[in-house]
Amino acid sequence: MKFWKKEKDCCSWDGVTCNTKTGKVVALDLSNSWLQGPLCSNSSLFKLYGLRRINLSFNNFSFGTIPSEFGQLSRLTHLNLSYSMFSGHIPSEISVLTHLVSLSLSSFLNYDASSLLHLGRVDFANLIQNMTNLRHLRLHQVDIFSSVPESLANLSFLTTLSLGGCNLHGKFPDNVFQLHKLEGIYVPCNYHLTGFLPEFQPSNSLRSSELPSSLGNLTRLEVLSLYNNSFSGQIPSSLGNLTKLKALYLSINSFSGQIPTSLEKLTELNILSLEDNNLDGVIPSLEWKQIAWIFTFPPLFTSISYFLISQNNLTGIIQPSIRKWIGLKVLDMSKNHFGGTIPKWLGSSLEILNLQGNNFNGSIPHEIFTYGSMHDALRVVDLSHNQFQGRVPQSIINCSKLQILNLGHNQLSDTFPFWLQSLPDLQVLVLRSNKLFGPIWHPIKYFGFANLGTIDLSFNHFDGSLPSEYFRNWGYMSKALDGNKSDMIYFGHNEKMSNYEVRYAYSMSVMNKGSEMKLRKALKLFMSIDLSNNRFDGEIPSSIGKLQSLIMLNLSSNNFTGIIPSSLGNLSELESLDLSRNKLSGRIPQQLANLTFLAYLNLSHNTLEGPVPQGTQLDTFSYSSLEGNPRLCSSQLPKKCENTDTQIPFLRKDEEKESENGFTWKVVAMGYGCGFVIGAVIGHVTLSRRSSWFWTSFVGSTFVNKRLGKELVARNSH
Template sequence: MKFWKKEKDCCSWDGVTCNTKTGKVVALDLSNSWLQGPLCSNSSLFKLYGLRRINLSFNNFSFGTIPSEFGQLSSLGGCNLHGKFPDNVFQLHKLEGIYVPCNYHLTGFLPEFQPSNSLREVTLDYTNFSGELPKSIVNLNSLTRLALHECNFVGSPPSSIWKLSQLTYLDLSSNHFSGHVLPSTLGNLLKLTNLLLKSCQFSSELPSSLGNLTRLEVLSLYNNSFSGQIPSSLGNLTKLKALYLSINSFSGQIPTSLEKLTELNILSLEDNNLDGVIPSCLFTLPSLKKLFLGSNQLSGPLTIENISSSQLEILNLYANKLEGRIPWMMFKLANLTYVCLENNNLSATIEFGNFCKLSKLQFLFLSSNSLSITTARTASELPKFRTLFFYSCNIDEFPEFLKTQDQLKALDLSWNKIESEIPKWFWALGKNLEFLDLSGNKLHGFFTFPPLFTSISYFLISQNNLTGIIQPSIRKWIGLKVLDMSKNHFGGTIPKWLGSSLEILNLQGNNFNGSIPHEIFTYGSMHDALRVVDLSHNQFQGRVPQSIINCSKLQILNLGHNQLSDTFPFWLQSLPDLQVLVLRSNKLFGPIWHPIKYFGFANLGTIDLSFNHFDGSLPSEYFRNWGYMSKALDGNKSDMIYFGHNEKMSNYEVRYAYSMSVMNKGSEMKLRKALKLFMSIDLSNNRFDGEIPSSIGKLQSLIMLNLSSNNFTGIIPSSLGNLSELESLDLSRNKLSGRIPQQLANLTFLAYLNLSHNTLEGPVPQGTQLDTFSYSSLEGNPRLCSSQLPKKCENTDTQIPFLRKDEEKESENGFTWKVVAMGYGCGFVIGAVIGHVTLSRRSSWFWTSFVGSTFVNKRLGKELVARNSH
């Protein structure tokens, strides 16, 4: 509006449209005009009697009710609206269109729709409604466009919506229509060109009547719970340009009827359970440019033939079961820019010179197959790559062809067989490099930080045999976000100026010494970014730097296995996001409770203070405010997400996932993806005394509890029976007395128990899983008796008998022995499943198998699906 000039005809102003015959203003586009405040009925807008359309989007209006004067309009648009959605909006009878997207502060229920033959467009995307979509939507019988993307509607979409026969565009994406089944009447919307139902929690099978919608150009059912086979009737949708069925539970084979979709540009079927071979007809579709089939069960050899008409640019087949060689015909797909074949069973040797034929190729992912890559002799003729991922490709030397790759932004050579020093020519790649992973090789020699790496964000060289110190040249790496030098032989002290932009610092398992400088937690902007700090398994001395309190986003602090000597850092409780705290195996001392500095970590999920010199007693309310552990885990284990960092780089996303070792069930276990799920407390091998606080029974998500090798006295709290998720309990080598509480029989997931070397007495509760543990779990309690101990219980009346099958009944506390037995079995199975998920390399994300900090590449397919589904 600042360009509106009085001396010029208003019909020439930006955003103003006039009737060419009458000269009256008929339309106003005032979007992005910095307007604010309410719109009143005496607004000068309403003196424009010829006005029919207005767009007020991306301003800052605060509507109470829409002025009735808007009734003369045929189109209404607005943005940044606040408060309750106005009830009178659908009573403006001349209205042809309502366009009010991106109003996150617009709340309330959507009012009932009044009968209207004029309203043709309703766009309410990205609003914050409550309740269900009104059934009265059927009154809008002239509606052609209905856009309700991410409006927070719940329940089921009304069946009447499938009766709006004039619809050409329907978007119900990202609402909460849990468990809803698409009806066959959907096939009556014969005029639809766009059907967008992604992330709606729809389930069951797709109706074959979808094949009736022959005008469809875009069909997005991305991220639902659809199952069964993909209907072959989709082959009738011959005008389809984009088909998104990824992230569902479709099974069976890919229907060959898709070969009829000659206008298809994008086909996304990834993250399903599809099996069988990939139909070769997909490579002959004349318009197909992007093919996403990753994360399925597709098997057999990859067959590509008759490609003369192919326009394929993106081929994404990661995480399947494809076998055999890479077909030579793939090298004739001349338009390819992106190829991902990672995590399959492809074998044989690849002569890298074949890629000279793909002159447009920029992104190549071959990791985790049984491939062997030989160095190309024609390095100068290769395309200029931007991304190369050769994780675990049996490479035994730095490929010579890299010398000419001066546009490379991401390179992964991790977990190969390279056993040498890093050649000097290799560092010339650093001009544009943003990501470099050399982890898990056998690199050796003195490492020098190359000053050319000014654009590097991820630098991973863990698990090699490199030596050296952190040199001043790293100060020029001003964009560095992830530094992982773990499990090498680096030494010296940590410089005070270490990276100002770091989010992940992992120096675990080296020979660093001296004190931990407090400056690294205050230098530049580092304290605003740090999420993970792992300095464990080094030789650091001195105190825990109190400057860590500046790191407000810190999630993990691991200082274990050093020689730190200090009292407990009470101030860590001020960090709002701290979830993992490991101070294991140091020389820390004193109490961990202070009557003034109240102790309670609101978000802590794992704490390990074992093998120190902590002492004192824990008051009864000690664990009362440990909120994160007190929350019940949901049934689908949704907390199984990673600690780390992810970042969008060009046409793909990179992810670094931190992992660490924890003690569980008497042995070491390595966790990556399940680290946020694994709730544990380890206070073992200290000098704590007094009674075990009963408040520990409030931590209902706790999986591992180890209080062994202390001086705890008194009885075992019966409240431990409330720890329904507990799998491992170790109270051994204390001074506990009294009987084993009957309530421990409630712990149906318990797989490891150690109560040995205390002064417990009386019978072990029988008929429960407690009497299935071995002698070593109970030894060293001379007054304890049971069938598995040398001391047998003489008075059998004091024992709890095992109920016969015909005597199974509910006890007073609400569980049956049958449930206990079943729970024990389930606990074993669930434990095994979680263990598999935790340690598996295969999931919808490709989690690499090496132990330690891990990088994961998020495939281009998902990014494009998410973007195009909007």
């Protein structure tokens, strides 16, 4: 370890705890220590026989297996190997650790099932059969692929059970819910798991559970997470009896009817998530004397921080009572039927404001970006798909931490907001489908977007030309795309509270490859420029070839003239290119054949001419990608090229020179075939890299080196 120094007593090392009387090592906490590489069975770790606690969570053991030698550490009471990139079968030897109080083997969701930890039903039953002292069992995302063994109900001391995403099926044992000490059950994302929740008695200790008919008896409940199920009917009014409730997740169900007013009793509620249901009616507004329910709080105090009610059928206006929610961080009322204007007082402490997909109208008040502390914290503003009019408020420039601004699909009428370039963290800018007009370049006002990764100005009335150096200062798009941890920005809010995690993820739709797609975590990695359906003219700037991380480029339905810049061939990550319905002329540059990731191409309805480069990926695109260019010829177009044009495949200059020096076309063809194979392999590797965008990258020092490990063993043997 980096901070372990040989000259010091190992009991003073970070993460090492010794028995003060015997001097033996009894606990090792190396969580979040950037450990990397497989954990070998001959590691000195397994000679620390006095160990009672081991925490190796949140490291990178390179998808190695969990060594069976953990079974030698018979005194262990706590074993935590969660989220540390282990894979393979969980060794049965762990079942001999009869003193275990806490076992945590949770893993990350992985698109490659072969790198998951896994257990079978028999193995699961055997694993826990001797662990009669177990209080915490966490196997989140371990592939169990079986029913839940009835023997789980024998763990009479169990307080926490986490089996989310374990591929469980069959009926969940009813008697598990009756374990008297059980405080938390977490079994989401097991889509073939069935069963019924029994009647609960007031003496039951559950603090987090599924929805029972007698839910109101669980008066000690603090977290209720029922998201992503098939519950229907009205939200039971008995929830009002859960006065200790701090978080309520009912999203992604089929609840209907109105939100019950009994929630007024939940004075400690911090999170309310009712997203993606069929709720209707208005948000109630109660009298101040009926204090502290979720929609109306007393003037001097409020507990609500996360208010998520998107994708319902709710109506009405933004209630004045929200003004008193002084601790509100996330307000998501998107995809409902709310209307009226936005109050000027909204959002003194907001970090996320999402009002997308409603019927709000009027102008966007500049005061909401000026007063209070909102401009110091605001990260996401989405007011898209409403009926806002007027100008883009220049007060947005006060929001120095703003990352996402989405004002698309409104009726805004303004010139291009050049001042947005001053926002240092702005990464996503969407002004799509408004009535914005004028140029987007000015010799004095324009200096580039340093951190922008997505810009969508389509379907407006912007005009004018773009100088050849227009994209020169777009620094973030000019960097090579990689999957490092620094690029895995999670748009939204994610924090740890006392005993549960708070998470909000912003998502948005973008146009890609001619269709709409929804992005969530990969927003910062999906580099895109959409200037389509405007009135731009002049040549396409050659500096666009500097944006080497660009994945989608759409300049269609404008008045661009001149040739297609050959610099587009430098956009090695490009997957979608649409230059259709312009006035482009000349030949298709041979450099476009370098775009090996290109999956969508539309060059139709221009005045292009000459042959489409043959023997390249451009051969694979259909007639519709090239139609409307009467002077363009290829095998997939009505106009066929002359033999002199079609018989010569695309060659680099050096290849052309070799051909002139005597190499035959047969050799060239063989070379092209080999190149195709090599390219396919490279493409597969690169695509595999892309599939890891949603992964956190772990790098760091290797596991405890032998010398330091020996010192720990020596200390333990004294």
